[in-house]
Amino acid sequence: MNLLAHAYLSFRQPELLVGNMISDFVKGRKRFDFPDGIQKGIALHRAIDSFTDEHLVNIEAKRIFKPAVGLYGAAFLDVAYDHFLAADNLAFPAGSLPDFTQWVYKTIGGYQHHFPESFAGMYPYMREQDWLSNYQFRWGIEKSMQGLVRRARYLEDAKPAFDAFEANIEQLQNAYHRFFPELLLFVTNYYRNHLISSPGMPS
Template identity: 50%
Template sequence: MNFLAHAYLSYHQPSITIGNMIADFVKGKHWQDYDAGIQKGIRLHRLIDAFTDTHPATLEAKRIFQPGCGKYSAVFIDIAYDHFLANDATRFPDDSLATFAQEVYTSLQQHHQILPPGFQEIFRYMKEQNWLYGYRLNDGMYKTFSGIVRRSRYLDVSADVPFAAFEENYDALSASYQTFFPDLVTFVQNVPGDLTSL
C-alpha cells in the first residue's frame, strides 16, 4: 500500500503512524534504533505490504499496468488504492481527509529528527504539496505517477502511460479496491498486539 493507506491503518496512534510511514526507508537492523511503538509500526507496514501483494484482487489489478509498466505495476496499484481510499466516504466522510492529512503531517514533523534522511526529503515534498489529500484528485494522481516515473531507474515511459491505464480502467480498479480494502482492514484489526518479529 501507499502512504495514505499506511497512515489510515495506523488508527491515529502516533508511534505506529511514524513506523508505518518510514518503514521502506529503514534498512537492515536499523529498526532496532527506534522505540517499541515505532518498531510496531514498521512491522505492521511490512505485514500490510505482504498481505496486499498476495491478495487475489491486487494480483488481478496488476495486469492493468503490467503492459506498460512491468514490475512497477505494483507501485501504481498501491497509488490507485490510495486514490479510492481518499474518495471513500465510509472512511473519510465530509472533509475529514484534510484534517487527517494535517494530523499525520504534524506527527511526522514532531518526530522529524528521528526520521530516516531519505524519508525526511520525501516528507518535505509530501507536506508542501499535501500528497495525502492530493490522492483524492486526478491532478494529484498524475503528479504522483510522474514522481514515480522520474525516480524509477528502469521505467522508460512517461507518466502518461500508467495514468492512461488508470483512467481507462477506473471502474475495474475501483472494484478491486472495494474487494480488497475491507479484507485488509479485517487483517490489520486481527494482527496480534505484539505483531511478529522483523
C-alpha cells in the same frame, strides 16, 4: 499500499504512524535502531505490504499496469488505491480528509529526529504540497505516478500508466472495494494480536 493507506491504517497512534510512514526507507536491521513503538509501525507496514502483494484481487488488478510499467505494476496499483481510499466516505466522511492529513503531517513532524535521511528530504514536500489530500484528485494521482517514474529504474514516462488508470478506473475501483475491507480486517486482527490495545482501534 501507498502513503495514505499506511497513515489511515495506523489508527491514529503516533509512533505506529511514524513507523508505518518511514518503513520503506528503513533497511534490514536498521529497524532496531528505533523506539519500540516505531519498530511496531515498521513491522505493521511490512505486514500490510505482504498481505497486499499476496492477495488474489491485487495479483489480478496489477496486470492492468503491466503493459505500461512491467514489474512496477504493484506500486502503481498502490497509488490507484490511495485515490479510491481518499474518496471513500466510510474511511473519510465528507470534509474529514484534510483534517486527517494535517494531523498526519503535524504528528510525524514531531518525530523528525527519527526520520531516515531519504524520508527527511521528502517530508517537507509531502507536507507543503499536501500529497495525502491530493490523492483524491486525478491530477494528484498523475503527479504521484510521475514521482514513481522518477524513482524507478527503467521507466521514463508516467503517461502510459496514468492512461491505464483512467481507461480501467471502474475495474480498479471494484478491485479496491473487494480488497480493502479484507485488508482492514487483517490489520485490525494484527493490531489486536501484536500491538497494545487502544481506544483508537476499530471495532
